[in-house]
Amino acid sequence: MVPQRICTQIVDENKSFNKDIPQFMRQVNLADAGFNYHVVAVLGSQSTGKSTLLNQLFGTTFDVMDAGKRQQTTKGIWLSKAQESPILVMDVEGTDGRERGDDQDFERKSALFSIATSEVIIVNMWEHQVGLYQGSNMVLLKTVLEVHLQLFHAKKERSLLQFVIRDYIGTTSMENLSETIKTDLMNVWSSLAKPPGLESSKITDFFDLGFTGLPHKILCSEAFDTAVDSLRTRFANNDAPDYVFDPSYHKRIPADGFSLYTREIWETIENNKDLDLPTQQQLLAQYRCDEIIAEAMEPFTKACNILQSEFLPGNICENLPIRMQEMFDQVMKDYDRQAKRYNNAIYEKKKQELLRSVDTSLYVFFQAQLNALQKELVSSFMKTAENFPCNRPFKELAAKEIEKSKTRMQEEAQSLMIANIDWDSKQFLLKLSEELESSCNSVCKQKLSSKITEMRTTLETRVAESLEIALQKPNLKVWDGLLDELLTNQKQATDEITRLFPLFMDSTEPELNQSYIHDFKKDSWIAFRKKVALEMSDVLLQQRLRMFFEETFRYDSDGMPKLFKKSGTLDRDYRDSVTKTLELIQVLSCIKYSDGRIPELGIDVKEIDSSFSTPTEFLTILNRKRVSSTSVNLKRTADLIYLDCKRSLVSTQTRIPPYFWALLLVLGWNELMAVLRNPFFFMLLVLGGSLLYILYATGMIGPARVIANRAAAGVVDYVTDKVTDSYEDRTNMQRESSFSRENSSEKTSIDGELEKAALS
Numbered sequence: 001m002v003p004q005r006i007c008t009q010i011v012d013e014n015k016s017f018n019k020d021i022p023q024f025m026r027q028v029n030l031a032d033a034g035f036n037y038h039v040v041a042v043l044g045s046q047s048t049g050k051s052t053l054l055n056q057l058f059g060t061t062f063d064v065m066d067a068g069k070r071q072q073t074t075k076g077i078w079l080s081k082a083q084e085s086p087i088l089v090m091d092v093e094g095t096d097g098r099e100r101g102d103d104q105d106f107e108r109k110s111a112l113f114s115i116a117t118s119e120v121i122i123v124n125m126w127e128h129q130v131g132l133y134q135g136s137n138m139v140l141l142k143t144v145l146e147v148h149l150q151l152f153h154a155k156k157e158r159s160l161l162q163f164v165i166r167d168y169i170g171t172t173s174m175e176n177l178s179e180t181i182k183t184d185l186m187n188v189w190s191s192l193a194k195p196p197g198l199e200s201s202k203i204t205d206f207f208d209l210g211f212t213g214l215p216h217k218i219l220c221s222e223a224f225d226t227a228v229d230s231l232r233t234r235f236a237n238n239d240a241p242d243y244v245f246d247p248s249y250h251k252r253i254p255a256d257g258f259s260l261y262t263r264e265i266w267e268t269i270e271n272n273k274d275l276d277l278p279t280q281q282q283l284l285a286q287y288r289c290d291e292i293i294a295e296a297m298e299p300f301t302k303a304c305n306i307l308q309s310e311f312l313p314g315n316i317c318e319n320l321p322i323r324m325q326e327m328f329d330q331v332m333k334d335y336d337r338q339a340k341r342y343n344n345a346i347y348e349k350k351k352q353e354l355l356r357s358v359d360t361s362l363y364v365f366f367q368a369q370l371n372a373l374q375k376e377l378v379s380s381f382m383k384t385a386e387n388f389p390c391n392r393p394f395k396e397l398a399a400k401e402i403e404k405s406k407t408r409m410q411e412e413a414q415s416l417m418i419a420n421i422d423w424d425s426k427q428f429l430l431k432l433s434e435e436l437e438s439s440c441n442s443v444c445k446q447k448l449s450s451k452i453t454e455m456r457t458t459l460e461t462r463v464a465e466s467l468e469i470a471l472q473k474p475n476l477k478v479w480d481g482l483l484d485e486l487l488t489n490q491k492q493a494t495d496e497i498t499r500l501f502p503l504f505m506d507s508t509e510p511e512l513n514q515s516y517i518h519d520f521k522k523d524s525w526i527a528f529r530k531k532v533a534l535e536m537s538d539v540l541l542q543q544r545l546r547m548f549f550e551e552t553f554r555y556d557s558d559g560m561p562k563l564f565k566k567s568g569t570l571d572r573d574y575r576d577s578v579t580k581t582l583e584l585i586q587v588l589s590c591i592k593y594s595d596g597r598i599p600e601l602g603i604d605v606k607e608i609d610s611s612f613s614t615p616t617e618f619l620t621i622l623n624r625k626r627v628s629s630t631s632v633n634l635k636r637t638a639d640l641i642y643l644d645c646k647r648s649l650v651s652t653q654t655r656i657p658p659y660f661w662a663l664l665l666v667l668g669w670n671e672l673m674a675v676l677r678n679p680f681f682f683m684l685l686v687l688g689g690s691l692l693y694i695l696y697a698t699g700m701i702g703p704a705r706v707i708a709n710r711a712a713a714g715v716v717d718y719v720t721d722k723v724t725d726s727y728e729d730r731t732n733m734q735r736e737s738s739f740s741r742e743n744s745s746e747k748t749s750i751d752g753e754l755e756k757a758a759l760s
């Protein structure tokens, strides 16, 4: 695209700087030119054809004076770009202008500005002005040299003073003219007050001098054009042997900083402050680097926001390392592309600032990724650890898994690392390590605890079963077997805990093992006692005591039911049984061996309940009050059983005595003989006897007796009913008879007869 041929007023006649220069730079396509551009300024007396020269030389469009009016056209400083070269051209208001009168301020300031910003300064003068020391040109040159010394003495920056002699007619050779100008310059130079250390310096230490003569534009227009074309080549063609833009002239201001730099320079000049160009350049570098950082950070921040929105908390972002690296590379590239051209120290310093910002932004992702990974690794470790085979040392397997997880974390941290940014992954590794250790310990504890719980449940089930069986038929040595079983099981379990402990826990912690054993004992004792208390509830205890009493009282040592024939035996057995049962209550009241020994609990009972002060208190199931009430109840139950037995004994004893049967035989001997001798009665007797024998032989004597008893009872009931009915009838009739007697004697006799009949 051909850039527009535009020119703009960089400093206006009121000395205000134009704020639209950045826009101008973009319009002329120089904003991104870096160092690949040049600046030329023209100085000279008013109306000496400066604008005309620039327009023809560079193809610019600066205003040119109307020949008829001869008044100043260029006011302030104008800026344009050469049509075919990356050259910025400044057309400076002419010196010695009558419009400003004696005000030399702007002249000096514009010269200062031109020299501070331009590589080549074209000094435009008529030929007839050369050698006129008192003329305005020398004043101008003095000003130029003065300000150059002021600005660049420290850095010894060089510039080219390109003298263009206008209306050069050729009568005086260019060599002579240039010598004259040089002499004038040296005179001016020697008259200048120089800074310390530069007293003996020469003008050529700071300036290169160039001289060109241009013929009269109007009178010798062709020659003028040819000379201008030749001069243009020196500006435009960098291969030309007399190319004007020596690299040492460049002010090293990147094109994107040109507007800012020139503005700062002008404001400093305008405010009459000391113009310290190195400082200005540093300030520019700082300012521009900040701007470049802000520009570079804009897409970077956007990319961060996008990444953040995709980064679900707690999740691992698969391509994070690549994306982070891309983002980092891009932002650094954006910064380097522009900022590298500025002051190196500032560039490096600002680069560190940018790195810190980028570091802070990216570290959030680094941190989030490693935290998410840590969570995942811990959770996966827990799952794996849960399924470790039980027959292999848990700790060893866990240590291998932990090592694997740590390596994974290290690898991830490494992949996220970015060159020039030093992130410390040690803290994440340490945290992961701690988390895994703690998870491992918790799984170990959980596994060991579940194994212990399993063992305790088995023990409790076994002992509870034995307890139920033993207490169903209690005896005076009931606790011996139960305690032996409990302690044997406890021993087996604690041995197993000791065996398992090093598989799950750090074997250098024997106290921990002891605490597991201790807890196991405590829990198993508590469970045992609880079960005993349950089995000794009032109802169950009474039932079991009654059973024990009955067993002792009603059955003999072979388990056969006793048949009490004598009252004395009954009483003695009753007393024995009651004594034994009461003794059993005493035995049951406290869990201890039959020889009175208290079992070794292996724990402090105060841990179970602070109200227990001795093992006996813990092992006591029935307190004195319950023993007493249980004994009273037992006594009552036993009394009832005793009475029942006594009753049955009395009924047995009140049967027909044997001597009665002998008496009956003696007295009824004749009747018996009569029956035996009578064939009918004899046959009846034989039949009856045979029937009885058959019933006895077939075992039907019992049922037959029951039937007989029932039949007899039926008969008795029937007879009783009949008698009762008859008695009631008779009573009713008596009532009616007495009522009739009061009314009629005749009726009385009838009633009397009826009554007799009824009585009969």
Ligand SMILES: Nc1nc2c(ncn2[C@@H]2O[C@H](COP(=O)(O)OP(=O)(O)OP(=O)(O)O)[C@@H](O)[C@H]2O)c(=O)[nH]1
Pocket (backbone or CB within 6 Å): 045, 046, 047, 048, 049, 050, 051, 052, 053, 063, 064, 065, 066, 067, 068, 071, 072, 073, 074, 075, 093, 094, 166, 167, 215, 216, 217, 218
């Ligand atoms: N004699 C002579 N006149 C010229 C030459 N070039 C231009 N002029 C005339 O000089 C007059 C001033 O030209 P400008 O180019 O406006 O001069 P200037 O130095 O830019 O003027 P200011 O910007 O007002 O200081 C115009 O009328 C031109 O025609 C030249 O080479 N010789």
